Every structure is written in structure tokens, then in C-alpha cells.
Amino acid sequence: MKGLVNWEALQKLAMAPMMKQMDQNPAEMWGKSAIMYNQMAQLEVVYTRNQLDHLLLGPADSVLDIGCGPGRLAVPIAQRCARVTALDVAPAMLEVCQDNARRAGVTNLETRLLNWEEAVVGDNIEQHDVVIASRSVGMRDLVKLNQVARKHVFILSFARSPSLKEARDSLFRDVTDDVLDLPPANRMLGYNIIFNMLYDMGIDPSVKVVPDGFTRDYRSRLEAYDDLRQLGHFPSEKEEIFRCNVDRWLTANGDGSCTFRIETRTYIIGWPPQDLDL
Ligand SMILES: C[S@@+](CC[C@H](N)C(=O)[O-])C[C@H]1O[C@@H](n2cnc3c(N)ncnc32)[C@H](O)[C@@H]1O
Secondary structure, X not given: OOOOOOHHHHHHHHHHHXXXXXXXXXXXXXXXXXXXXXXXXXXXXXXXXXXXXXXXXXXXXXXXXXXXXXXXXXXXXXXXOOEEEEEEXXXXXXXXXXXXXXXXXXXXXXXXXXXXXXXXXXXOEOOEEEEEEEOOHHHHOHHHHHHHEEEEEEEEEEOOOOOHHHHHHOOOOOXXXXXXXXXXXXXXXXXXXXXXXXXXXXXXXXXXXXXXXEEEEEOOHHHHHHHHHHHOOOOHHHHHHHHHHHHOXXXXXXXXXXXXXXXXXXEEEEEOOOOOOO
């Protein structure tokens, strides 16, 4: 069905600045972030579990995770399902994913090095029962997502600021120069776009918005600084600024220990694949 609003054009406009950067060499760009992303994903484990609980996953299902990164979702999904294909364009991300799978004792996860833009269903990528595109290039082609899934498709991303990168950057503001100076997420250009694109394709997607965030308990503030410092590199004269940035997110527990927590929200849009009204 042709909708009243050109949501596809809006999606392109909304994603343009980020995509321009990503499209140049996604493998290299994402490869450089693999270690940082994995560290942030470890702070996110409790919230990630909550996201998984909202996905329809059966023990006999095969699952395709498009743009799997370090396996934040792919590894725990492999513990719930028959098998997982963890697909990514960045070899460095797939190495971290394999390492995480090994540590978790997961043996039913296969990594696949492939640029999703070059994936052709039935040619170099086979159908899977459940398909996941989380914070992923996969959400740029909803028709291909619909085509590659047998039972269900799920798209996940941040429903508001901060995203993972924004949360990480909040610790390194005025400390390093790899902090992106982006305005906070614009609600007018949020998950409403994907919902409406699907609606116009004849799909009635489900939408859930769940708490997300990054948290860890530390025995002391010093332990927190030492751990979180590993998310970036900065000269020692910037230490005080870094500590002030971290302090914003630390709560003292009364016994000298403290809790680091940055909260945000993630949306989960899902649908069973169907014939499309294009
Ligand atoms: C923001 S991370 C998301 C990781 C994971 N899905 C999650 O939810 O935590 C995006 C991932 O998509 C991968 N990626 C980017 N462009 C891609 C492409 N064209 N084809 C396949 N993977 C891609 C990146 O390498 C990166 O690992």
C-alpha cells in the first residue's frame, strides 16, 4: 500500500549522517570499536536478558542475528535455541563474538562474515526461523528481513538517548577527541518510522519499549574509575575531568561500595513474515 507519508525518505534523512560514515568502510569502522562495544555490552548484560525475554524464541529454532557485533544477543540466544548464525561485516567483531561464545560454552553458534547489503536470500544466506536486526544495518531493508525469516522478525534499537555510544561518550566528554558531538535522539525520527513503514507494507507489527542501560557494582570509586577507564584512552592530565564525568553516574551504597548506572530504553518491533502489500 502506498502510505500518506514517505516514511522511507524520512528514514534515509534521519540515518544519513550516521550511514555516510558507516558506508565508507563498515568493517574497518566497526572493527575499531569491537573491544569498546564488547565492554559496554558487558555492562548491559542484565538489561540484555530483559530484551531476550521479549523475543519469541523456541528451543528448536534457527536464529539469524544480522550485525551481531560481539554477540551481545547471539551468544545468550544460542543458549536458548537450536542454532544461531551470527552475521557481521567486521572480522574483529566476529572474533570477539567467537571468544564470547567459547567463554559461555556455546557450541551451536556459527559466525558468518558477510556484508548484509550483499546478502541474497536463498543464495549466500538461507532462511532462518527467527531473524534479529539489533542496532543494525538490517533495518534498512525491511523487505529482505521479511523474506529471510520463516517464523518471526525482530528489530531492536534505542528508543531514546543515550545510545550505547552516547553512554560511553558521556564518560569521555572533554577528555578524548573520539566523542561524537551529536544532538540527543529526535523523537520525531524514532521507531515510529519503522513502525509506519511496516504498517504501509501491510504488516501489523508489535511494539514493546523496555528498560535498557549499563550498570555494574564496584567495591570503591577507584575500582569504578579503573574499570571504566578501559573504555577509552586519554592523557593522565585529564584524569580529574574523567572522574567528574564518571561520578555523575555513580551512587554510593553506604559501605564504601558504589553502583554505576546509566539508564535508557530499547524498542523491540516484531512481526511474523507475510506476503507484502507493496
Ligand atoms: C551497533 S553494533 C550492534 C551489535 C549487536 N547487534 C547488538 O545489538 O549489540 C552494529 C554491528 O553491525 C555490523 N555491521 C555494520 N554494517 C554491516 C553490514 N553492512 N553488514 C553486516 N554487518 C554490519 C557492525 O560491524 C557491528 O558489529
